[in-house]
Amino acid sequence: MARETNKTNNFFEQVYEIVRQVPEGRVTSYGAIARALGTAGSSRMVGYAMRAASGAHPPIPAHRVVNRVGLLSGKRAFGSPTLMQQLLNNEGVTVVDDKVVDFARVFWDPQSEGDD
DNA sequence: GTGGTGACGTATA
DNA sequence: GTATACGCCACCA
Numbered sequence: 001m002a003r004e005t006n007k008t009n010n011f012f013e014q015v016y017e018i019v020r021q022v023p024e025g026r027v028t029s030y031g032a033i034a035r036a037l038g039t040a041g042s043s044r045m046v047g048y049a050m051r052a053a054s055g056a057h058p059p060i061p062a063h064r065v066v067n068r069v070g071l072l073s074g075k076r077a078f079g080s081p082t083l084m085q086q087l088l089n090n091e092g093v094t095v096v097d098d099k100v101v102d103f104a105r106v107f108w109d110p111q112s113e114g115d116d
Numbered sequence: 117g118t119g120g121t122g123a124c125g126t127a128t129a
Numbered sequence: 130g131t132a133t134a135c136g137c138c139a140c141c142a
Contacts, residue, residue, distance in 0.1 A: 011138095011139065012139090012140095029124090029125095030123070030124055030125080031124065031125060031126095034124085034125090034137090039137080039138080039139095040125095040137095041124095041125070041126080041136070041137050041138095042124090042125095042136090042137040042138055042139085043124040043125055043126095043137080044121095044122055044123090044124050044125085044136090044137060044138075044139090045122090045124090045137070045138060045139055045140090046123085046124075047122070047123040047124060048121090048122055048123075048138090048139065048140070049123090049139085049140095050123050051122080051123055052140085053123095062123075065123075066123085067123075067124060067125085068124070068125065072123085073123045073124080074123025075123085076123075077123060084123095
C-alpha cells in the first residue's frame with residue numbers, strides 16, 4: 001500500500017482536477033474549490049495547493065483561480081506579475097489592476113459546473 | 117515530533 | 130464600510 005508515497009496526496013489532486021475543469025474564459029475562487037472538496041474554511045490549503053500546481057503535471061490553469069474578490073492573489077507564482085493578467089485577458093477575461101472585471105459574470109462554480 | 121508558514125475566508129469591533 | 134483577529138489544516142525545515 002501507500003505506493004503513492006512520493007505522489008501528492010488526494011488533496012492536491014482534487015484541487016488540480018477541479019481547476020482543470022474550469023472552462024476557458026471563466027474563473028473560480030479558492031473558497032469555491034475548498035467547499036467543493038468539502039474542506040470549506042480551509043481555503044488556504046487550496047491556495048497552497050495552487051502554489052504547488054506551478055510544477056504539477058499536467059500544467060494547471062492556475063491563472064483561472066482567483067480569490068474571493070477576483071483579485072489575482074497568486075500572480076507572483078507565474079514568474080511574471082503580469083503573466084497571470086495577460087493569460088486571463090488572452091482567455092477572454094477582462095482584468096484591470098490585477099483584478100477580474102465583472103468577476104461574478106465570469107465566475108465558475110465547481111459545484112455548478114453545468115451552470116452557464 | 118514540533119513549529120512555522122500560507123495564491124483565503126469569515127467573524128467581530 | 131473599514132480595520133483587525135482568528136481559524137483552517139496540509140506542507141516544509
